[in-house]
Amino acid sequence: xxxxxxxxxxxxxxxxxxxxxxxxxxxxxxxxxxxxxxxxxxxxxxxxxxxxxxxxxxxxxxxxxxxxxxxxxxxxxxxxxxxxxxxxxxxxxxxxxxxxxxxxxxxxxxxxxxxxxxxxxxxxxxxxxxxxxxxxxxxxxxxxxxxxxxxxxxxxxxxxxxxxxxxxxxxxxxxxxxxxxxxxxxxxxxxxxxxxxxxxxxxxxxxxxxxxxxxxxxxxxxxxxxxxxxxxxxxxxxxxxxxxxxxxxxxxxxxxxxxxxxxxxxxxxxxxxxxxxxxxxxxxxxxxxxxxxxxxxxxxxxxxxxxxxxxxxxxxxxxxxxxxxxxxxxxxxxxxxxxxxxxxxxxxxxxxxxxxxxxxxxxxxxxxxx
Numbered sequence: 541x542x543x544x545x546x547x548x549x550x551x552x553x554x555x556x557x558x559x560x561x562x563x564x565x566x567x568x569x570x571x572x573x574x575x576x577x578x579x580x581x582x583x584x585x586x587x588x589x590x591x592x593x594x595x596x597x598x599x600x601x602x603x604x605x606x607x608x609x610x611x612x613x614x615x616x617x618x619x620x621x622x623x624x625x626x627x628x629x630x631x632x633x634x635x636x637x638x639x640x641x642x643x644x645x646x647x648x649x650x651x652x653x654x655x656x657x658x659x660x661x662x663x664x665x666x667x668x669x670x671x672x673x674x675x676x677x678x679x680x681x682x683x684x685x686x687x688x689x690x691x692x693x694x695x696x697x698x699x700x701x702x703x704x705x706x707x708x709x710x711x712x713x714x715x716x717x718x719x720x721x722x723x724x725x726x727x728x729x730x731x732x733x734x735x736x737x738x739x740x741x742x743x744x745x746x747x748x749x750x751x752x753x754x755x756x757x758x759x760x761x762x763x764x765x766x767x768x769x770x771x772x773x774x775x776x777x778x779x780x781x782x783x784x785x786x787x788x789x790x791x792x793x794x795x796x797x798x799x800x801x802x803x804x805x806x807x808x809x810x811x812x813x814x815x816x817x818x819x820x821x822x823x824x825x826x827x828x829x830x831x832x833x834x835x836x837x838x839x840x841x842x843x844x845x846x847x848x849x850x851x852x853x854x855x856x857x858x859x860x861x862x863x864x865x866x867x868x869x870x871x872x873x874x875x876x877x878x879x880x881x882x883x884x885x886x887x888x889x890x891x892x893x894x895x896x897x898x899x900x901x902x903x904x905x906x907x908x909x910x
Contacts, residue, residue, distance in 0.1 A: 577612035633657035638680035642688035662712030736792035744806035763825035
């Protein structure tokens with residue numbers, strides 16, 4: 541997948557590189573490339589058996605059929621997953637079609653073969669690559685028609701084929717970008733909590749696993765902090781679910797405000813949140829949880845509804861190298877904090893819970909119903 545920095549999209553709407561990226565499913569590309577080269581080869585060979593008023597081009601067609609078969613062999617044998625190599629296949633196909641335009645007498649339906657590599661390019665490649673392929677197509681088409689062909693309609697054919705193939709490339713490219721955008725939006729929706737915008741439990745599990753693997757590779761400390769909003773069911777029952785939703789969003793914003801670069805935030809339950817603290821040991825993780833508590837304390841007087849939280853902290857060093865064990869240790873610490881009276885941060889190490897001396901939040905201010 542490739543990403544280029546934004547350019548003047550308004551000034552150059554076609555050449556500007558979009559933020560979306562083309563598909564790079566190399567296995568699918570390889571299958572499609574092999575199929576196109578083989579079908580093209582067989583199609584040329586099949587035309588040789590059809591009635592032809594001018595068979596003088598048959599030998600050249602056989603050579604081009606062999607070159608197409610060679611292209612299929614090259615694609616099948618090449619296992620390097622490099623987008624530029626795939627691009628070479630497309631340019632090779634375009635040049636072969638232009639060679640076919642130069643030798644066939646009469647030209648007839650030969651221009652349709654341009655659609656094969658151009659559609660492939662429009663679906664898989666970036667706008668810049670498609671623009672390059674179209675440039676090669678226009679140049680080689682012009683050479684084939686104006687240097688080698690004696691067709692009296694070659695000027696009309698040059699414009700008709702060039703414009704038609706270019707328009708097809710543009711449409712396929714835009715449709716591919718739209719499809720990529722929809723898939724990306726679906727992916728984000730499946731990984732994001734719709735209310736808070738944080739990662740959901742599904743995405744959090746995958747991210748925790750990746751962060752643990754990264755920490756082990758780099759031998760970097762890693763901590764996990766779990767937060768649970770105290771008596772949240774009472775808030776929903778007393779003030780209603782819309783008020784509870786506002787508190788969830790407020791707490792999410794608070795976590796985001798204190799988030800360090802490289803940390804991962806997630807809502808993993810109804811009122812339960814997780815923060816993966818990369819390059820943080822136990823003291824740093826406890827301090828982070830306490831900062832969250834301090835900010836909650838500051839906001840209590842400003843907020844219409846009360847909000848307090850309990851936190852459990854565990855580190856990768858104390859829980860082993862298993863993401864599930866790290867999550868279990870933090871969850872046990874959270875349970876210990878709640879059992880000790882809530883509004884506290886607890887740590888878990890070697891199957892032992894320790895309650896931090898500093899409470900996360902004092903008694904919430906009294907709030908009158910209604």
